[in-house]
Amino acid sequence: MYQQVARVRHDEGMSKQPKYRQVADALRREIDNGTYPPGSRLPSESELSARFDASRNTVRSGLGLLVSQGLISSSQGLGYEVAKHEVFELNASRFENLTFPQNGDAYSTDVTNAGRRPSQTFRVELQPAPAYQAERLRVDAGSTTVLRFCHRFVDDVPWSTQATHYPEWLLQQGPRLAEPGDIAEGTTRYLASLGVEQIGYFDEIATRMPTPEEARLLEVGAGVPVLLWTRTGYSKDRPIRCTVTTFRGDLNRMNYEIGNLSARGEEPQ
Amino acid sequence: MYQQVARVRHDEGMSKQPKYRQVADALRREIDNGTYPPGSRLPSESELSARFDASRNTVRSGLGLLVSQGLISSSQGLGYEVAKHEVFELNASRFENLTFPQNGDAYSTDVTNAGRRPSQTFRVELQPAPAYQAERLRVDAGSTTVLRFCHRFVDDVPWSTQATHYPEWLLQQGPRLAEPGDIAEGTTRYLASLGVEQIGYFDEIATRMPTPEEARLLEVGAGVPVLLWTRTGYSKDRPIRCTVTTFRGDLNRMNYEIGNLSARGEEPQ
DNA sequence: TGCATCAGCTTGTACCAACAAGTTGAGCAA
DNA sequence: TTGCTCAACTTGTTGGTACAAGCTGATGCA
Incomplete structure (x- = not known):
């Protein structure tokens, strides 16, 4: 046979x-x-x-x-x-610079400066804190947090997703956090105007293959890893936010400028 | 049929x-x-x-x-x-801290402090500068550079490869760079003792799937991306080194501490 | 006891066949 | 010209078979 x-x-x-x-x-x-x-x-x-x-x-x-x-x-x-890659560089140490003035939120500013067109969809909800974020915010896992979620595009190509969790206690000082819709001046700036100043942050960077959900949102095929960026922001007393960003690994690179770089062309300021 | x-x-x-x-x-x-x-x-x-x-x-x-x-x-x-992952955290902003005293090279110190056993193979050679490194060192592509190459293991598991290129002009001040064998006090410290002080650095982080060569050296199977870390070190005048490190993405995470983090447990100093 | 062999499991490689489904351009009809 | 249909390409899915090669434990011989 x-x-x-x-x-x-x-x-x-x-x-x-x-x-x-x-x-x-x-x-x-x-x-x-x-x-x-x-x-x-x-x-x-x-x-x-x-x-x-x-x-x-x-x-x-x-x-x-x-x-x-x-x-x-x-x-x-x-x-x-x-495959063809055109990488976008994200300067993480300048991003959300604490001393540098900027208009609107940091993302739009950065992308526009690079001569590209940013767009995003936006969502706000109250959510029990996942273990990962709860640990970093020093609240109990499952306790209420404000989740502000962004799905970002550059020239209509899916670029990144960003989920920021704020602890519930912060709402007493910044109630607008839980309201739907953008905060025009940027949340960091908004909180600073209320006396909750982010004076430092802790960044964690990891990589892995995307989950099916991430592959769908970022429209990546097999063989493209994602870059995971977690930024925990601190006031002088305690953590005030935890932002988890997922990037398409084939389109993004992150930069950090540390120390005195006067020998480089552009001043890090 | x-x-x-x-x-x-x-x-x-x-x-x-x-x-x-x-x-x-x-x-x-x-x-x-x-x-x-x-x-x-x-x-x-x-x-x-x-x-x-x-x-x-x-x-x-x-x-x-x-x-x-x-x-x-x-x-x-x-x-x-x-698969089971046990991630190792690398504090990139503290790594090679310019003001903090340490014994031996930064890698061994970091790994030993984490209670793991470091080992490495080491190689020094003169090599024409690849385009990527030449651009960052501001020398002509193909001009001579000193390459110091490390293949690093943690508890005998392949962990990372590290290739540092130094520009040729640096040899006049630091001839030991081109000699085979380790520099006990660390190259950064050695150069500083000769008056070539690294006062800042520029980090770039990217991710992709490993090349066959990288997959061989790091012993990663399909489905594990690598983390690419490029650090360009600057003296007050010009770039003095360019280090490209490839990590197994499933075993490593990088951290940066920026600004005032007194609210975190351990002091970033 | 100690060791070599081997049966019986596992995944790896390579082929064949058939049909589903997406894309494109040629060509015909309105 | 415009628009539709369809043939002829492409990759995607699913089945089959056969054998190679790596691992493990049982068996049996020395």
């Missing part, structure tokens, strides 16, 4: 590597050396199948490797495209 | 999702809710095949998804294991 084809034992040279890896490696080389520049299309599976004398499944395994490494992406009906 | 089996059209409820995704989602849920805790083994492909009434290929596709997301890993002959 099933006829096993005679398996030829090639063994030319040493190879050793399985065929699907050879396919992946060959294509990777050709992508690296510019045979297939960023944005260009790879030959179709059946063409590659002929070229490498491999079955379509084997070629697919090889292509799957490159996809999971973020080098290429595929779309049904179209083919495989070589 | 080939007999196509009657394809039953289930369509219970809505499903819509392909079967291999359903397998992946079901397993993900069971991993999340603790049915399969970190470190435990998943049922074998054939067991899952029976449970989900799917072919082994379909089950493998589902498992492959979870592998590429870093949730599980597989080894031939053994099966699939749920």
